[in-house]
Amino acid sequence: MNRTDYQAIIKPFLSKKRYEHSICVCDEAVHLARVYDANEQKAETAGILHDIMKDVPPDEQLKMMMRYDILLTDVERSAQKLWHAMLGAAYIENELHISDPEILNAVRYHTTGRAEMTTMDKILFVADFISADRDYAGVEQLRKSAVVSLDQAVADGIVFTIQDLVQAGRPIHPDTIAAYNHAILNLN
Numbered sequence: 001m002n003r004t005d006y007q008a009i010i011k012p013f014l015s016k017k018r019y020e021h022s023i024c025v026c027d028e029a030v031h032l033a034r035v036y037d038a039n040e041q042k043a044e045t046a047g048i049l050h051d052i053m054k055d056v057p058p059d060e061q062l063k064m065m066m067r068y069d070i071l072l073t074d075v076e077r078s079a080q081k082l083w084h085a086m087l088g089a090a091y092i093e094n095e096l097h098i099s100d101p102e103i104l105n106a107v108r109y110h111t112t113g114r115a116e117m118t119t120m121d122k123i124l125f126v127a128d129f130i131s132a133d134r135d136y137a138g139v140e141q142l143r144k145s146a147v148v149s150l151d152q153a154v155a156d157g158i159v160f161t162i163q164d165l166v167q168a169g170r171p172i173h174p175d176t177i178a179a180y181n182h183a184i185l186n187l188n
């Protein structure tokens with residue numbers, strides 16, 4: 001399967017906006033893979049597929065997670081935005097028969113991050129933040145820092161996320177906290 005095949009697979013699942021986001025993340029992931037000497041084809045696959053489950057209605061996402069024996073913690077149940085990453089990884093493994101752990105983990109952890117992120121995890125995490133379709137305040141700075149230090153960009157992204165979550169009074173997933181601590185400890 002190549003990029004064209006995967007584009008055709010994700011299209012019926014996604015809104016036009018989310019489809020275009022997926023293409024932009026794919027392009028950025030390939031770019032970062034080139035900069036950081038990682039496998040460009042794996043970055044391309046992870047990028048194009050990362051949000052495949054994002055627009056599936058939440059009740060349907062829950063049913064699908066049960067089908068794949070995904071058990072949710074209390075935090076995960078309360079944070080619907082985390083579901084598409086867990087479900088997305090299970091879906092592409094079970095239905096698209098992707099078995100490469102680098103791709104599966106990058107998709108699985110693209111929303112929260114985790115401790116000990118692989119280069120591929122970091123590439124997808126950062127690509128999702130700085131893709132061409134993003135236009136939040138600070139994105140230009142993050143785009144610049146991403147090609148200088150992937151670790152710095154991961155840390156900045158996690159700080160953004162945690163600040164937003166605290167501001168909104170939302171629960172923070174343990175993987176997000178682990179990613180934060182790991183990123184901070186390894187920068188200095």
Ligand code: DGI
Nearest residue numbers: 051079081110111112128161170171172173176
């Ligand atoms: O799917 P995208 O919109 O492209 O991006 P994403 O998968 O990174 O999702 C971002 C959303 O996920 C954003 O609204 C914040 C939320 N999120 C990330 N980490 C956590 C979280 N939400 C909660 N409650 N807890 C987390 O640890």
Ligand code: FE
Nearest residue numbers: 050051110111
């Ligand atoms: Fe996502």
Ligand code: FE
Nearest residue numbers: 025050051128
């Ligand atoms: Fe995304």
Ligand code: FE
Nearest residue numbers: 110111128129
């Ligand atoms: Fe993200």
